[in-house]
Amino acid sequence: MxxxxxxxxxxxxxxxxxxxxxxxxxxxxxxxxxxxxxPALRVDVTAQGAAAAALKHYPGVVESLDKDGSVWHVDVISKDGKGHAELDVSASGAVTEQNRDTDENAAENKALVSAKVTAEEAMKAALAAHPGQVWSVQWEDGDDGKAPYWEVEVKSSDGKTWNAHVDHATGKVTQSGADSDSDGDDNTN
CATH class of the missing domain: 1.20.5 (Single alpha-helices involved in coiled-coils or other helix-helix interfaces)
Structure with a gap:
């Protein structure tokens, strides 16, 4: 009991x-x-959006930007030319810092930092000449004897890739070419 x-x-x-x-x-x-x-909302960030997100995280000047899958790899040089950051921007716009240096040679970055045309402006000029989506932008410092310029890769809706050279001072698309295949190399099949 x-x-x-x-x-x-x-x-x-x-x-x-x-x-x-x-x-x-x-x-x-x-x-x-x-x-x-x-459902998780997925927003694919454009090249312009990736550049803006990277610059918000690390103020300076975009040196290069390219897309790898759904991630944008962005290199930014600080405004004084002495700093450098390698950033990844996700499809949602989240920024992850991969590397940061503060001992860059400012003289090597002088042309980029003082260029009248930024990467963002070069992208706009390339898109005006060849509508599509920017896939990459790269600063070419002119070490090959030419004046510095921006190389911008644009993928059009028909699958062609356009490679535009954009003048660093005027923003004029000075040279461009197209690949007929969609993998970005110069071979036509």
Missing amino acids: KRTRYVSAAASVVLIVGGPVAAAAAVSSDAARTVTAA
Whole structure:
């Protein structure tokens, strides 16, 4: 008889204490299912959006930008030319810093930092000449004997890739060429 009372008392304690906890756990479990059931929104960031996100994270001048899958790789040089950051920008616009240096040779970056046409302006000029989506932009410092310029790769809706050279001072598209295949190399099949 005493044993039955102890078991009954223990069961009552479990129900009194465990009831609210179990109810809270059930509500939390339902809320968790509701949250995970909602589809995750995916926003594909454009080259221009990736450049803006990178510059917000690390102010300076975009040196290069290219897309690898759904991630943009962006190199930014600080405004004084002494700093350099390698950044990844996700499809949602989130920025991850891969590397940062503060001992760059400012003289090597002088032409880029003082260029009248930025990477963003070079992208606009290339898109005006060849509509599509910017896939990459790269600063070419002119070490090959030519004046510095921006090389911008644009992929058109028909699958062609256009490589435009944009003048660093005027923004004029000075040279461009097209690949007939979509892999970006110069071979035509």
